[in-house]
Amino acid sequence: MTKNTNVRISLPAVCFVWQIAMIILFGVFVRYNEESDTHWIEHRRRKNISTNLENDFYYRYPSFQDVHVMIFVGFGFLMTFLKRYSFGGVGFNFLIAAFGIQWALLMQGWFHHLDSADWKIKIGIENLINADFCVAGCLIAYGACLGKVSPVQLMVLTLFGVTLFAVEEYIILELLHVKDAGGSMVIHTFGAYYGLTISWILYRPMLSLSKHVQGSVYHSDVFAMIGTLFLWMFWPSFNSAIADHGDGQHRAVINTYLALASSVLTTFAISSLLRKHGKLDMIHIQNATLAGGVAMGTASEFMITPYGSLIVGFCTGIVSTLGYQFLTPFMEKTLKIQDTCGIHNLHAMPGVIGGIVGAVTAASASESVYGKEGLINTFDFKDAITNRTVSIQGGYQAAGLCVAIAFGLAGGALVGGILKLPIWGDPADGNCFDDDVYWEVPEDEVEDEDIASRHPNMNHAGSMADVYQRSNV
């Protein structure tokens, strides 16, 4: 029944090997770009740039920091909801995100930013944002596996996840010229199907043995709300962070803000409708309220109109909440997919909806709405795709969605197979969702001597205090 969960050799080994590899590869490949290099002043003169403010840093830094908060506090705290897995939720999220952003800078750099003159990757603020985006895919996948995998498995999941992401992103954005500023397809759909497939392969038939620690407690639910709210508040930054300067970023913020607001109301409505006495379920509030942001990822830059954004949020809030109620148990029982955080409801379905919304919105774009220049700028109808029409663009958008799903499924199958090897130190079925396996967990609440010292006249209750203390360990 018990498994060897000792990671004392494997975890340090993986961390060291991969970090050293990063240093070597960065040494060979990565340099500052012209905006973060001390030659910027010469570059400015050459390009006749009148002010330091035109450095992309000032366009994107505030959005970058918001995205950074979403990755580390947003995803991290959202996963603290389990009563005894808060350390693992926020801690392993921290570990794999910190590794993933480094590997993403390299992978995305090789595909998108390799300077053909000297074969170096030149990085700036936009690369940092993209690295954060890339790692988001893996954190979504972690959500399906939360509590059931070892940190070593997570490092492997992230290594492959980032790699697959970079390839998929290259195909969708560069080869197919699909627009996906907020990553409904590239990030959410891919990440979700990647994680779900892994979870399906790692199916644990006896997981009910860990049922006693699978739920939340009162305060762990409040911690999770920190994650929810920081994700919710900063999602407009997520969807606008790499959108076009000017109206592109501006419009993406408005659309996302509205879709998210709308999701909240339908989530509360459906959650209340589903339970006796109309009592709300924290799982719904923590998750489905975010569905509008996911679904607005592709179309956020488009002229979807404010009420269009509200409609998207309206529908995804409903779909996502119903998913938590009906689909997750169904998937676990029938499809053998154990999805701890319900990423199918928060990322897979809203991501797919977002991709479809993007395709439809693109296909129905018109010069009368966008203006001649606006249409070209929004869809980048220049260079190789100068003559592409909006309906063809719509088709490519749909194709991009399929690529994302395909990469998620195939990649998940591959990586799931690797993670099934019995060498990674994962917990036994009865040992899941328990920080005690990988963390030094403090004894909870006041200790025996503490009680005794404060209540010296409690001798008569000695044995009881003893029970009390142990029962809290």
Added chain:
Amino acid sequence: MTKNTNVRISLPAVCFVWQIAMIILFGVFVRYNEESDTHWIEHRRRKNISTNLENDFYYRYPSFQDVHVMIFVGFGFLMTFLKRYSFGGVGFNFLIAAFGIQWALLMQGWFHHLDSADWKIKIGIENLINADFCVAGCLIAYGACLGKVSPVQLMVLTLFGVTLFAVEEYIILELLHVKDAGGSMVIHTFGAYYGLTISWILYRPMLSLSKHVQGSVYHSDVFAMIGTLFLWMFWPSFNSAIADHGDGQHRAVINTYLALASSVLTTFAISSLLRKHGKLDMIHIQNATLAGGVAMGTASEFMITPYGSLIVGFCTGIVSTLGYQFLTPFMEKTLKIQDTCGIHNLHAMPGVIGGIVGAVTAASASESVYGKEGLINTFDFKDAITNRTVSIQGGYQAAGLCVAIAFGLAGGALVGGILKLPIWGDPADGNCFDDDVYWEVPEDEVEDEDIASRHPNMNHAGSMADVYQRSNV
């Protein structure tokens, strides 16, 4: 003694009806403005704007995100301090803010941004900030009612609150040409009197039946500090978010930063002075430290001088802390106003002080201090009010304060009357401050089988563990 708190029909109905109404009204009325529309590039050319950075988005987006954090995490977590009402504090705050910002975009749009050419509201980043501001008034009002109302009542409170706010704001800012960048009057004074009047009308004579869950526990007080600190840190953004570009925003930040710092010291001082052994009270620290920000709302743009800001913070810290100690119990006992969060001390009094400070500072402004252009820019002495003098401006500022109070009282009376109808599913007096009424609350701490599985030799203590478990449910 018990009341029907079943909101299974009413809450979903209200959420759906209002969200659908929003979609329809947005469809009819709301469009992107020239800075968030794809025609921005043509607009730039027409207006000879040299860079995308001149898009208002780049002036205001960082402040907007900070304000957004204050609304959802700041107000939300400040209201988690009750031991068994943290879900309701942060969750209902989330619900009504998400609804309120939509309704505020419409209401404020109709009053301030209706394009007479096509009868559309054209929205951009400043509208989003103003919508967040508007909803702040309702969240303040929620503070007085925390734990004693149903989510349906809160939706009604917000619907009317936003409506009243938009009218009051129109009168104060557009008709009276009063300056109130951070909303001491428009937001805080109005919101507080609105909430207090409602609470007065909904007086619960037997509220002491819920006394056992009215206090805080150790960790809920720490959660509330998250709210306090995010409010405190981002208040400079709140007061500067819609201030004038350039020196206006810059000065508003400095003034608010200083007033807040000063409040902290006097709050700690008075709190310590009031208790045996000088022990500090968390309620004071969580709330009164913010009073300087409230009171600096009106004058933050003015040349109040750095030491003037310190003095404002100094006084309001004292007033607010004394209010928590003496006024709140007095109001409950004598005036029959039950003010759960003490908004009278944090918003009403500092808001009124802020309004008076603004009036006095405006009246004593002079060309020698502001410069000729500076005076005109700061007070907008142009168009309809070109010839207004500073002393007349001071009078109008005072009039604005009266309008805010009047709207709060009258609006609260109206809405309080509506909320008194016995159809809203509010809890009985002995059932307040308890999440169990409207939320699925998880069983707390480790469960029975958990204890048993970890301590298999604890059979002799079976009955005790049993008691322990149940006593924690």
Added chain:
Amino acid sequence: MTKNTNVRISLPAVCFVWQIAMIILFGVFVRYNEESDTHWIEHRRRKNISTNLENDFYYRYPSFQDVHVMIFVGFGFLMTFLKRYSFGGVGFNFLIAAFGIQWALLMQGWFHHLDSADWKIKIGIENLINADFCVAGCLIAYGACLGKVSPVQLMVLTLFGVTLFAVEEYIILELLHVKDAGGSMVIHTFGAYYGLTISWILYRPMLSLSKHVQGSVYHSDVFAMIGTLFLWMFWPSFNSAIADHGDGQHRAVINTYLALASSVLTTFAISSLLRKHGKLDMIHIQNATLAGGVAMGTASEFMITPYGSLIVGFCTGIVSTLGYQFLTPFMEKTLKIQDTCGIHNLHAMPGVIGGIVGAVTAASASESVYGKEGLINTFDFKDAITNRTVSIQGGYQAAGLCVAIAFGLAGGALVGGILKLPIWGDPADGNCFDDDVYWEVPEDEVEDEDIASRHPNMNHAGSMADVYQRSNV
């Protein structure tokens, strides 16, 4: 054994006296600078500044807000990890930071920004950032003393700490012309040695009497992770906040981002390596992951290259984690330095490493890498130091490090001596790490009547519920 910890007179007195002194000194000395004054519009015209965006406010405000979050939420919540000292951790951090920023504006103003024309200090957004930086030194020092000092002592520690900081900073930055944008030396090294020396002088031989409350509990560790993550995420803003406009800020962000990511991996690796079964220690994760940010403080503006940043983070993560494991117990036992938060591992060692890295990087700078202008801009080789070479600059950097250490040690000795006076109301050895001394602490969890009201048939367990309740007080 017990000491008088009554601060009912001393704490209010100190708060009032110091706040009133601030108001008087601000009244005499502090005014708005030309960018935050209403004369800005005339200033713009005079200097031919084309847009409001050139107001330094727009370059620095987003970074300022991030730094502000680090000071109040970052440091504050990092110190909530103790099971019964979370109020004191976050609350006293709030108090002394709010006082310290005011005093820092004055001290730094006198040394750096005194306008010789009218003997006024003219403040703007950069002064606010520097004030936050200055206070960080004192908050680091607080980390060593956490739980063992009274709030009055902390106010004294801050008063002297800010004073010493301003002098030290003046010597290092203005007289020696040393570069230290993120303060590895000026902030971290100084602050850490200042705090450690104070802690050494205030050595408590019988501190083990408080051992029962010295550890963490599960949820206090999660609270501390809020602090860790906000520090970690916003450290790029910290190191870039006052860096040069344009490439300087941009490069500082990239370098810090990478060093921090690298620290995380080596911290996890070493933490796992040190414990049975490879179990991770939350203390390491909460602290050592930040070491890369500290160590990148000096060199963040330099062309240290991306892989150079990774190497710095790699090494400091290891050093810091090993420090927590081996040095802290050694220092406590042998050197009689009780360092509650382990600031020696997080700030002193990484700070010194950062200073050395900065000196070496500066000494090895070259025109071929930086460009002629880039070299001059980065190191400010103009005015008094036009002819300084990079190797001489390296020497000065090293000298700056020595000044920081010397000020920390000497200042700590002085202030430690003052704080040893028996008049400050500090707790007895057996009374440390306990909020009950200075705070009204709520009774924990559900109360007796609550249990009774929910379980009316529990009479037979009356005495047990009673024990349960008291044992939680």
